[in-house]
Amino acid sequence: MDRREYLKKTLGGAAILGAAGMMNSVQASEITSGLPGLNNSTLAALSTLPMVDNHGNYTLPDLPYDYNALEPHLDEQTMKLHHGIHHLGYVNGLNNALSKLQEARTNGDYSLVKHWSREVSFHGGGHYLHTLFWAVMSPNGGGLPQNAALKTQIDKDFGSFDAFKAHFLAASNAVEGSGWGILAWEPVGQRLIIHQVEKQQDMSTWSNIPLLMVDVWEHAYYLKYQNRRGAYTEAFMNVVNWEEVSRRFELAKGA
Ligand SMILES: [Fe+2]
Incomplete structure (x- = not known):
């Protein structure tokens, strides 16, 4: 796959991000017409996964x-359900919503445009964030970021890693x-900023570029941790793929 093809594949997510409120600077028309709007911020927002x-x-x-690769921190059964059921549901929901909007344009019937637009944002946000979520975890993750620029930025904006x-x-x-x-x-x-995002169609600030995210929907942890969300998020830190977070940070900051 050459670079242009790769970008088109991964940039597929960008088309939904304007609707999801995450990357409004890139228009779908730009994505399919030679990527003139592409910059480092755009790249940083993309996943390495197609x-x-x-x-x-x-x-x-x-x-x-593998589904069991993040054990014991994230259990195999949860990962299977999370990826194969929940994430797949967002993918299917996004494709369906876009086809319904295509039908609306064909028929000139926009009576449900509000509903399907919300569906694009909800499922698009879910597809995008879950794809990034898988990439910012690793069986070899955890510990401290090794990237000097990211470490310096964390110290500058938060005082310390702790x-x-x-x-x-x-x-x-x-x-x-x-x-x-x-x-x-x-x-x-x-600067680096930490967001609390309710649901996944609502981002706090449109211009921001997500670097590291933890899914706190109950489907992400309930089988193993039940109501102990804090135990789950603490365990999540043991699988953070700081190399991927650092890659995204450097691209974002270089914009
Ligand atoms: Fe999830």
């Missing part, structure tokens, strides 16, 4: 490791209902 097939349909990427971790886990644990804890790069102020 999100679309050769026909432009959204697809479920394979995990970059303070970042405490803040990130507290924010993630306190998400009301279902959602995500997300470490993001804020390109205007040139």
Whole structure:
């Protein structure tokens, strides 16, 4: 796969991000017409895992490791259900919503445009964030980031890694209902920011670039941890793929 093809595959996610409120600077027309709007911020927001097939349909990427690879921190059964049922549901929901909007344009009937637009945001956000989520975990993860630039930025914006971790886990644990804890790069102020994202169609700030995210929907942890979300998020830190987070950080900051 050459670079252009790779970008088109992974950028498939970008088309949904404007609707999901995550990457409004890139228009779908740009994505399919030579990528003139592509910049480092755009790249940083993308996953290394493919999100679309050769026909432009959204697809479920394979995990970059076995279902049991993150044991004992994330259990095999949860990973199977999370990836094969929940994430697949977002992929199918996104494709379906887009086809319904195509039907609406064909028929000139926009009576359900609000519903299907919300479905694009909900399932698109789910597809995008889950794809990134798989990539920011690794059986060889955990510990401290080794990337000097990321370490310096964490110290600058949070005081220390320990303070970042405490803040990130507290924010993630306190998400009301279902959602995500997300470490993001804020390109205007040139700083790292931690978001509490309720559900997944609502991002706090459109310009921000997600770097590290923990899924705190109950489907991500309930089988093993039941109501102990804090034990799950603490365990999550043992599988963080800091190399992938650092890659995204450097691309984002270089924008
Ligand atoms: Fe999830």
